[in-house]
Amino acid sequence: MKKNTTDDVIVWNSFRNGNDEAYILIYRKYVRDLYLQGLQFTRNKEIIKDCIQDVFTKLYKYRATIGETDNIKYYLLTSMRNQLLTTLSKEKIYVDTESENTNSESLFEKNIEEILIEQEENMTLEDKINLIMSLLTDRQKEAIRYRYIECLSPEEICSLMGLNYQSLQNILSRSLKKIRQYVKKDLPE
Known part of the structure; x- marks a missing residue:
C-alpha cells in the first residue's frame, strides 16, 4: 500500500470516529481541489462555494455511517461532482464555459x-x-x-x-x- 493511501485510511478513519481535527485536515487539504473542480462545471463562484459547503456538511453529519475509503480525494471529487450536478439541474442552470470568464478567485x-x-x-x-x-x-x-x-x-x-x-x-x-x-x-x- 502506498504511503498516501495509508495516510488517507488513517485520517479518514480518525474522522469517522469523531476526530474534528481530522475533519479540519481533510477540509484544508482538499477544499481547493473541490473549488477547481467546480470551475469545470460553472463559473458561478457562489454555487461552487455552496456545493463545497454542502459536501462537507453532509460529510460531517453522516460521518458515523459513511463507508471506508483509501482515497479521500477521489471520494470528495465524486461527492462534489454529484452535488454540483444535482444543484445545477435543480437550478436549471445551463453553463457555457467557453463564454465565461476563466479567472478564478482563491478560497485562501x-x-x-x-x-x-x-x-x-x-x-x-x-x-x-x-x-x-x-x-x-x-x-x-x-x-x-x-x-x-x-x-x-x-x-x-x-x-x-x-x-x-x-x-x-x-x-x-x-x-x-x-x-x-x-x-x-x-x-x-
Missing part, C-alpha cells in the same frame, strides 16, 4: 505581494494553457483535468464520469492529439 487568503508575484510568474503559462484548453470540449477538459491534474486512475475517472475504459481512452487520445497539434503549430521553426 494571500497577501497582495504573493498574489502579484504569482500572477506575474504564471501569466504567460496560464494564457497558453487556457488557449490550449479552449480547443477542447467540456468532456475532454474534464477527463484531462482528472487524469493529469488530479492524477486519478483511469478506473476512478471512468467511475466519476460514467464512462467505460475505451471511451475514456478515446477522449484522452483525441484531447492529447489536439494539444500536440496546437503545440507543434505554435513552436517556432
Whole structure:
C-alpha cells in the first residue's frame, strides 16, 4: 500500500470516529481541489462555494455511517461532482464555459505581494494553457483535468464520469492529439 493511501485510511478513519481535527485536515487539504473542480462545471463562484459547503456538511453529519475509503480525494471529487450536478439541474442552470470568464478567485487568503508575484510568474503559462484548453470540449477538459491534474486512475475517472475504459481512452487520445497539434503549430521553426 502506498504511503498516501495509508495516510488517507488513517485520517479518514480518525474522522469517522469523531476526530474534528481530522475533519479540519481533510477540509484544508482538499477544499481547493473541490473549488477547481467546480470551475469545470460553472463559473458561478457562489454555487461552487455552496456545493463545497454542502459536501462537507453532509460529510460531517453522516460521518458515523459513511463507508471506508483509501482515497479521500477521489471520494470528495465524486461527492462534489454529484452535488454540483444535482444543484445545477435543480437550478436549471445551463453553463457555457467557453463564454465565461476563466479567472478564478482563491478560497485562501494571500497577501497582495504573493498574489502579484504569482500572477506575474504564471501569466504567460496560464494564457497558453487556457488557449490550449479552449480547443477542447467540456468532456475532454474534464477527463484531462482528472487524469493529469488530479492524477486519478483511469478506473476512478471512468467511475466519476460514467464512462467505460475505451471511451475514456478515446477522449484522452483525441484531447492529447489536439494539444500536440496546437503545440507543434505554435513552436517556432
